[in-house]
Amino acid sequence: MLKDKDSAAIVAVTDMNRARQFYETTLGLPLVSGDENVMQFETGSTALVVYRSDYAGSNKANAVVWGVGAEIETIVADLKAKGVVFEHYKDMDLQGDVHIAGDFKMVWFKDPDGNILHLNNM
Structure with a gap:
């Protein structure tokens, strides 16, 4: 069912500006699209989606x-x-x-x- 479908990583953050600085500048990922709640970065042939959430960083x-x-x-x-x-x-x-x-x-x-x-x- 999903074996031929692309997937993307998704990461929750609390501060979109700080996250953009880290993922775009520190990690060097090109920003593909974004607004104040969701950003998508290019990473190889896939994407990394970053979104604002109060639960950011709770994954161990x-x-x-x-x-x-x-x-x-x-x-x-x-x-x-x-x-x-x-x-x-x-x-x-x-x-x-x-x-x-x-x-x-x-x-x-x-x-x-x-x-x-x-x-x-x-």
Whole structure:
């Protein structure tokens, strides 16, 4: 039924201006459309929808994941230079800000509302 249909990530935020600054400037996502309640950003061949909600940041799991391949260290360095702070989790091997599990590399960071965003080398 849905296997041939596109999907998009959707993230709740409390402050649309602050979210636009983060997603457009810090993460470098082009704004496709938007108003004071909903924005859509381009991310690869899909979209990231950001909307205003009083429940923003209440999800304690990954909200969005990007598979960035071999560019993970470069992207992490670029984001860190823009002030992004990465999460460090216990009981996982950590090299700098990148968690390592065999050949799998991953990082987590939060948007200004505390939504958990994830990058990996897949």
